[in-house]
Amino acid sequence: MLNESSAYSLGIDIGGTKISTAVVNIKGEIITKTRIPTNAEKGVSEMVKRVVNAAEKTLQSSNLEKNKICGVGIGVPGPVDYEKGVLIFAPNLSGWRNVPFKKMIQQRINLPVYLENDANAAALGEKLFGSGRDVNNLVYITISTGIGAGVIINGKLYQGSTGTAGEVGHMTIDINGPLCECGNRGCFEALASGNAVAREMREMLSSGKSSVITKWVEEIKEVKAEHVFKAAREGDVSAKKIVEKTCRYLAAGIGNVINLLNPELIIIGGGVSNAWDVIRNPVMKELKKRVFSPNLDAVKVVCSHMGDDIGVLGAAALGFMNSKNFHDRCF
């Protein structure tokens, strides 16, 4: 039986550059946390070894006995075969294919392990610990270098028929638009991701347009989306133009999700959500134009409040959500 004293979960968030592990209680409070570099180029086995070491260390520093942990959730940056517990493909992890993470980690860590795509895990994290707590139908949209989503329907994660629901980044929003890395034209991700924002500014600068960013270039080395948003906050005209254009695209993509799913809540996460202060109003204004009005009236669009911890909290949510006792108790 799961009770308050045994209600902990171990979350592991495997990202392209870093891996976070954390022991989390049932309220979503992080008890202990560890962060290590991913170093995917050193291979899968080496990485799994380090992940398990980091997880054991995190557990030790929490001073909790292993039997207090109801499960281990792992968020990975790619599609997952749920039956087999296999990461199918991860462009951000040296292009790894068919990695049986669940089995590899479970046999070393000796606790039930659950593997999930990171955007799906984040949606679960928001449902269990965040703004989605009392909401049955919500979509978590992560806008970072790429764009992905996790969909909660009737209070449960909707994975789709083969586990790859939520591929919002490749929705067409501008059929004749710029090429996306997927080979298609006008994908949401090609127009409104952090990469797209940075690309727009680099193109503007190389075409000779002026921006306060030119003064920062020596220090920042590479122009990133965060610099564009910072410049827009400072009133930079070029940056403000890019932000305005991006918000129009953001609203088109987010609006498509609202029109199709009529959710109660959209939660925006990922790097671009750090610019929520700059993008909120123009996105909302454009959504009013683009969304069927009953669907707009029904939805709240908010920014995630979990910051960088969303990955590891989402992973920990997996551990809880899959625990049968927890499920019986909470749903």
Add this chain to the structure above:
Amino acid sequence: MLNESSAYSLGIDIGGTKISTAVVNIKGEIITKTRIPTNAEKGVSEMVKRVVNAAEKTLQSSNLEKNKICGVGIGVPGPVDYEKGVLIFAPNLSGWRNVPFKKMIQQRINLPVYLENDANAAALGEKLFGSGRDVNNLVYITISTGIGAGVIINGKLYQGSTGTAGEVGHMTIDINGPLCECGNRGCFEALASGNAVAREMREMLSSGKSSVITKWVEEIKEVKAEHVFKAAREGDVSAKKIVEKTCRYLAAGIGNVINLLNPELIIIGGGVSNAWDVIRNPVMKELKKRVFSPNLDAVKVVCSHMGDDIGVLGAAALGFMNSKNFHDRCF
């Protein structure tokens, strides 16, 4: 207890020009059917009276006693307030607002009545009687004068948080595209509906382009989408160009749904689906470009086989699906 001998439902499909009523058995076979004109301009009460008369007549000619009917399903062309059984708004029914159809019909017909948006009812019809019989996650997309959809998730109709899920017609697929009747630019419906196809041809003809359709104009009076598809079948160059362009838009919109929902099945219905022989291959070719490949591998895209009966079969499915005994037995 629901058994074979009592397993009948009465479906009522209220459309902009005609109303169909049918007694349907549990296999989706139509026992008797009646069709009357809608004449919405004569007002709600007059119409309800005629609907009930038509329903009673349909029931009589089926030679079934009333207690063999487990429920009455009504499909209406607009969003529905499910709790109240009210049609919220129907542009195609003289712009009627807040019509309490459920109550009005139930008190006259003395059987349990269920009200549903027509695209949602059609999705249920496909799930219960059609291609969706053994499928848990499917989307029925109706492409007619407008474009709408009904979404089945985990075997059940997904209505969204306020009953207006499936508004795919107003997804943005060409952010700088032509104006839609909703006031927005580049909606799926503005680019790929039957109305859009007909508009394209009328514009082509008035710009002086040649088409076999010019020879038909006297007879057909107004150019409709069906004429464009007929001309394309006959090899007409102008019509073929419009069909090619339309299929690209169709794939963008259908592709957005597949990317987001990873369904097992997409069923295309509505008037434009009568041109499935012409549009199937180009749509499938374009989907291959636009859909995340695991999602494309997972989905079948088919044409509805129910023809004009989908409306009344969907409505009848409502009667069955809401019958508690039926639900316990079948799910």
